[in-house]
Amino acid sequence: MNHIDYIVHVIVMPIVLSIGMINQCLNVCTLLHIRTSIFLYLKASAxxxxxxxxxxxxxxxxxxxxxxxxxETGMLYHAHFELPLINALISASALNIVAMTVDRYVSVCHPIKFFQNNETKPSRRRTMLIIVLIYFTALMIYFPSVFQKKVGVVVDASMNETIYTIVRNEEVEAMQVFRFYLILRECICRWGPVLLLVILNMCVVRGLRKLDKRNWFWRQPSTTSRYENCAQRQNRTPRDDRSRISVLLFVTSATFIICNIPASVISFFIGRVSGSMFWQIFRAIANLLQVTSYLYNFYLYALCSSEYRHAFLRLFGCRSSPTPTSTGDSPTVRVSVHGKRCQAVVLLGNEQQESPVDDV
Known part of the structure; x- marks a missing residue:
């Protein structure tokens, strides 16, 4: 068991974390070149x-x-704050992805409500407030975990020094209140986000399909002119970008489920880990899966978002100006009256050109 622990946490995990640090630094530098509000959640997650x-x-x-x-001070940190701090930051990253998914869901499935919220409070300011609340909530949720372990004292008579060890606080773990807290913590930080991501992504995909069907119906050309065909191709570009962002959310959600569910399971059986080879191997796999989430985000964003790729190229001076087409940022919807018909219009970023997306 010591051999397994050494290989996973001393050899493999530092390599994964080193590569993940490079990827996340590139991710943050790239996201700094994107000003759309929805990417603030990705930046906060990174x-x-x-x-x-x-x-x-x-x-x-x-x-x-x-x-x-x-x-003694160092051992107190290892016993009380080490794992709660790590888990709180991982949860903050995951909750930011959930917040981005909720934002995406409201913008696609309830566009008028999304527009009204943006009118009453600026989107960027509201997003920053939500991010701060997410960080604070994650830290508060894991604060009771600081009492799950304690420092033991062993006196070495031969060396005439005091050695401190980390032991489990069995009295706290045996309390019914703490057991209820563990269940509530996992529901809020792992199982709840998983359920929300699955449901909201299904709703987003369904909403985008309805939008595409309605757009196709209202955009049927009366004559087959060359200018109308060009306009249709331009109008399809935002739809394709929104679809790519939806794919990004779906893949990110799937990888979040795969990487975090084993760690959630091990938290309920942590008392059996030290004396069982099976649980020791399971814990090693769960820890590795949890840190591999640092590896794929940068590549997923580059694959699924054209705006992200353009920002990455601008980071290295390969592109001088922003691309004229927007990507999948949360659409701001405006209600405009044309005769007797009320039509929702997507404002693509700060551009002046508007294209109808849905009839209300």
Missing amino acids: IADILSIFAFIPFLLRHANLIDLTW
Whole structure:
């Protein structure tokens, strides 16, 4: 069991975290060149990932036996704050993805309500407030976990020094209130986001399909002129970009489920890990799956968002000006009256050109 623990947490995990740090730094630098409000959630998620990678450093040093066991303050941090801080930052990253999915769901399935909210409060300011609340909520949810472990004291008579160890606080873990807290914590930080991501993404995909069908119906040309065909091709570009963002949300949600569910399961059986080879291997796999989420975000965003790719090229000076076409940013909907028909119009970023997307 010690051999498995050493391979996973001392050899493999530092390599994964090092690659993940490079990817997340590139991710943040690229997102800084995108001003659309929905990408603020991705930026906040990437920053939480970077902070969690830094929080992993004491965890890796402890598993590599590179810490001073006679340093009481350091052992207090390892016992009480190490894992709660890591898990809180990972949860903050995941909750930002959930918030982005909710924003996407409202903009696609309830566009008029989305527009009214943007009129009463600026979208960017509201997004920043939500991000701050997400970070604060994640830290508060994991605060009771600081009492799950405690520091034990062992006196080494031969060396005449005091050695501190980390032991489980069985009295706290045996309390019914703490067991209820563990269930509530996993429901809020893991199982709840999984359920929300699955339901909301299904609704977003269904809403986009309805939009495409309605757009196809209202945009049937009366004559087959060359200018109308060109206009239709231009109008299809935002739809394709929105579809790519929806694919991005779906893939991100699927990888979130795969990477976080094993870690959620192990939290309920943590007391059996130390004495079982099966649970030791399962914990190692769960920890590795959880940190592999740092690896794929950068590539998924580049694959699914043309605006992200253009921002990445501008980062290295390969593109001098922003692309004229918007991507899948949350559409702002305006109600405009044309005769007796009320038509919703998508405003693509800050552009002056407007294209009808739906009839209300």
